[in-house]
Structures are given as C-alpha cells and as structure tokens.
Amino acid sequence: MNNKEFIEAYSRDLGCSTTEASALAERIVSVLTRELQEGNSVCIQDFGTFEVKKKMERISVIPSTQQRILVPPKLVLGFKPSVGLKEKMK
Amino acid sequence: MNEKLYKEEFRNILKREYGMSEREAADALNKFFSLVIKALEEERYVKIKGLGIFKLIDVESRKSVDVNTGEGIEIPEHRKISYTVDSSLKELINRPFAHFEVIELKQDSPMEEGMVEVQPTDIVVDDEKVASENLENTEMEDGVEVKEEPVVVEDANGGVKTDIEAEEEISEKNESEDVEQTECEESMDENRPFQPKEQVRRKLIDRRENWREMELEMEKEERSNKMTLLTISLFMFLLMLMGLLFILAPEFLEEIFY
Numbered sequence: 001m002n003n004k005e006f007i008e009a010y011s012r013d014l015g016c017s018t019t020e021a022s023a024l025a026e027r028i029v030s031v032l033t034r035e036l037q038e039g040n041s042v043c044i045q046d047f048g049t050f051e052v053k054k055k056m057e058r059i060s061v062i063p064s065t066q067q068r069i070l071v072p073p074k075l076v077l078g079f080k081p082s083v084g085l086k087e088k089m090k
Numbered sequence: 091m092n093e094k095l096y097k098e099e100f101r102n103i104l105k106r107e108y109g110m111s112e113r114e115a116a117d118a119l120n121k122f123f124s125l126v127i128k129a130l131e132e133e134r135y136v137k138i139k140g141l142g143i144f145k146l147i148d149v150e151s152r153k154s155v156d157v158n159t160g161e162g163i164e165i166p167e168h169r170k171i172s173y174t175v176d177s178s179l180k181e182l183i184n185r186p187f188a189h190f191e192v193i194e195l196k197q198d199s200p201m202e203e204g205m206v207e208v209q210p211t212d213i214v215v216d217d218e219k220v221a222s223e224n225l226e227n228t229e230m231e232d233g234v235e236v237k238e239e240p241v242v243v244e245d246a247n248g249g250v251k252t253d254i255e256a257e258e259e260i261s262e263k264n265e266s267e268d269v270e271q272t273e274c275e276e277s278m279d280e281n282r283p284f285q286p287k288e289q290v291r292r293k294l295i296d297r298r299e300n301w302r303e304m305e306l307e308m309e310k311e312e313r314s315n316k317m318t319l320l321t322i323s324l325f326m327f328l329l330m331l332m333g334l335l336f337i338l339a340p341e342f343l344e345e346i347f348y
Contacts, residue, residue: 001129001132001133001135001136001137002137003137003138003139006125006129006136006137006138009125009128009129010121010122010125013121013125014117014118014121024118024122025122025138025139026139026140027104027108027118028104028118028119028122029138029139029140029141030140031100031103031104031107032141033140033179033182035095036179036183037182037183037185039092040092040093040094040095041092041093041094041095042094042095042100043094043095043096043097044097044100044119044123045096045097046123047123047126047127048171052183057190057294057297059195059290067194067195068194068195069192069193069194069195070192070193070194070195070290070293070294071192072187072190072191072192072193073187073190074184074187074190075183075184075186075187076175076180076183076184077175077179077180077183078173079142079171079173081170081171085127085171086170086171088127089130089131089146089169089170089171090168090169090170
C-alpha cells in the first residue's frame with residue numbers, strides 16, 4: 001500500500017475527504033518528527049515505540065580495498081513493535 | 091529531552107496546536123495507527139510519506155540455544171515487522187551530527203589479521219583498563235625489569251604535564267594514553283602493527299575534544315549575542331531619553347551645553 005492508497009483508506013475510515021485526511025496524516029507525522037528530533041521517544045500503545053538512538057563512531061574496513069575508515073557517530077531512528085503486535089503478526 | 095511521549099500527550103499536542111477537539115484528535119491518531127496495522131495484515135507493505143515503510147518479512151526457522159538451559163532449540167518460522175526510515179526523516183534526525191564525515195585512515199605498516207577488527211569501545215571507553223592490562227602484561231613478560239619500568243612511565247607523565255599545563259581538560263585519559271605511548275615506543279621495535287592503533291586512538295580523542303570545543307563555542311556565541319542585544323537596547327533607551335529631554339526641556343539642555 002503506497003502513500004496515496006493509505007490516504008484514501010484513511011479518509012474512508014475517518015469519513016472525510018482525502019485532502020482532509022492527508023492534512024491529518026501530515027500533522028501526525030510532523031508532530032512525531034518534531035518530538036523525535038528533540039530527542040524524545042514516542043510510544044503508541046498497541047503499536048510500538050519510535051526511538052532515536054545514538055550510534056557511536058567506529059572503525060570499519062572496506063573489504064575489497066582493505067582501506068580502514070572512521071565512521072562518524074550518528075543518530076538513528078528505530079521502531080520497536082509492541083509485544084501484542086509482534087504476536088499478532090507472527 | 092529524553093522523555094517518553096504517550097498517546098495522551100500526543101493528543102494534547104494535536105489539540106493545542108491545530109485546534110482539534112478531543113474526539114477528533116483521538117480518532118485521527120487511533121485510526122492512523124490501526125490502519126497501518128490493518129494494511130500490514132492485508133498487503134504486508136505500507137509506505138507513509140515523511141515517516142517511512144512498514145513491511146512484514148518472513149523469517150525462516152533456525153536452530154538456536156536456550157539461554158537458560160543450554161539446550162538446542164528450534165525457532166519456528168515466523169513473520170516480523172521491519173521498519174525503514176524515510177530518507178528525509180533520517181536526515182532530520184541526524185542533523186545534529188550531520189557535519190561529521192567519514193575519515194579514511196592512513197596506514198603505513200602492513201595489515202595483520204588481528205588488527206582488522208579494532209573495536210571503538212576498546213579504544214575509547216576502556217582506556218585505563220587497556221593501559222593497566224598492558225602494564226600487567228609487560229610485567230608478566232619482562233619479570234626482571236619490572237622495577238625499572240614504572241619509573242620511566244612516571245617521568246614521561248611529569249614531563250608531559252609541565253608541557254601542557256595551560257590546557258584545561260587533560261586528565262587521567264591523557265595520562266593513561268601517555269602510559270600507552272611509552273609502551274608503544276618500547277614495543278615498536280618488536281611488533282610494528284601496534285602503531286596504527288595508537289594513531290586511531292589519537293584521532294578518536296582529538297575528534298571528541300573538537301566536539302566539546304564546538305559546544306563551548308556555541309555557548310559563548312549565544313552569550314555574546316545576548317550582550318550585544320542588551321547594549322543596543324540600552325543605547326536606544328539613552329537616545330530616546332535625550333530626545334525627550336530635548337523636546338520637553340530645551341532650556342535645560344542649553345544650560346548644560348553653553
């Protein structure tokens with residue numbers, strides 16, 4: 001299901017137009033993005049947790065050339081599905 | 091920072107910022123996420139703009155060991171949810187660290203197999219441990235020369251300290267590094283590959299300090315910005331006072347000037 005189909009289904013669920021539905025979806029995503037940017041984790045019950053994690057810098061080797069590189073530290077977003085959802089999908 | 095945002099707070103934010111009613115906000119949120127689940131069940135793939143892709147992937151059955159009992163068990167095949175971050179969101183999240191770049195490490199001595207996987211935790215976190223371990227090792231090996239070595243190390247430390255007294259943040263970390271270094275020099279003749287490790291460690295520490303300096307600089311800038319604002323506003327205030335005086339009591343000013 002791509003974004004367009006998702007918005008259509010969402011509008012059907014809410015009983016409103018697709019433009020309204022896409023605006024709502026955008027709001028949710030933008031609030032989520034901002035909270036995550038501030039370093040908070042977002043926990044949605046029965047769905048899962050979005051969390052930003054800090055990855056330390058590390059040294060890695062390019063296998064083909066044996067060139068060693070220093071990979072910088074970075075912030076990565078992760079999603080951990082809730083236990084209930086995990087079981088459901090099994 | 092580092093707080094957990096639950097659905098209730100999420101709802102409140104929607105209410106506050108977009109003027110939605112309690113019910114609208116709750117509806118929008120609940121239906122959004124339940125639709126993701128539904129779509130996953132039906133089509134196994136959902137893509138949401140600005141958020142990312144949720145996908146169901148198959149995991150084949152595999153053998154493993156029960157951690158508690160040590161018995162071999164078989165994990166049955168199942169499906170799990172995979173989540174891929176939208177590239178724009180990924181960039182937004184990583185923005186505080188975006189200025190870091192991949193650095194290629196130079197290397198003079200030939201590569202040995204033991205050197206391939208240098209773990210950063212070894213290098214950075216356990217500096218002291220590594221140093222002390224190495225000390226122990228050399229003690230074990232050398233046996234007779236044990237008594238001489240600590241003296242050398244102490245000397246090196248003292249020398250370095252006086253050299254770099256001006257710098258503030260040189261503490262145990264550096265000391266242990268120096269211990270390492272002296273040992274490096276000792277061991278260099280025998281086994282050269284030790285040197286690149288030292289270089290790497292140097293680089294890591296250097297970078298960390300740069301980072302700290304940058305933060306300090308940013309703070310300074312903020313402070314100076316505030317100061318300039320204050321002075322400007324004070325200046326404006328004075329000007330206004332002069333103007334008022336000029337308008338209200340010109341005779342008074344004349345008295346002062348002439």
